[in-house]
Amino acid sequence: MTRSQEIVSGVVRSREALESLIKELESRGYSKGDISLVMSEVTRNEHYVEDALTRGASAGMVAGGLLGLLIGALSVVPGGMVVAGPLLGLLAGGAIGALAGTMIQMMFHLGIPETEAQLYERTLLKEPGSVLVVVRIPPGGAISEIQDVMGQFGARHVTVTGSKSWAG
Secondary structure, eight states, rough: OOOOOEEEEEEEHHHHHHHHHHHHHHHOOOOOOTTEEEEEHHHHIIIIIIIIIIIIIHHHHHHHHHHHHHHHEEEEEEEEEEEESSHHHHHHTSSSSTTTSSSSHHHHHHHOOOOHHHHHHHHHHHTTTTTEEEEEEETTTTHHHHHHHHHHTTTTTEEEEEEEEEOO
C-alpha cells in the first residue's frame, strides 16, 4: 500500500535560481529521487538543451551534480512539457494511465488542486525560463524548511500537498 507523502511545489524563473535551489536541496540531503522538474519545451530548448543533449548526466560537472543528473534525464510528455525526476517515473510506469494527457492531469493526480495545476501550466507556457520544482518531503521532514528554501531562491506559487502517487 502506498502511503501519502507531502510534496512542496514552486516555480523558479531562471537557471541561476534553479541551480542554487537544487544545490541547497542537495546540501540538505535531498536526492534525484526526491526532486522533479517540469518545464516547457521552449524553456528546455532555450535554457537547457546544451546540457540535455551534449553533456547529459555529465552536466553535473558544470551545473552541479544533482541538477546535471536531472537535466540529463529530461523527457518530453504530452502537452508540450518536459519532465525529469520521479514524476517521469509515474508517467512511464503507467501510474497515471489514461490521464497522462496533460500536465494539469498529471499534477491533479499527484494531489495538486486543479486550479494550482492550471496556474503552474500557464506560468510555464507563458514565461520561458520558468521551471516547476516538485520536492517530496520524507516522513518527518520539515515542510516549512523547504518552503523557506524555495522562497529564498525566489520561487513563486509555492504549494504544499499530499501525494499518494509519488514513485521512488
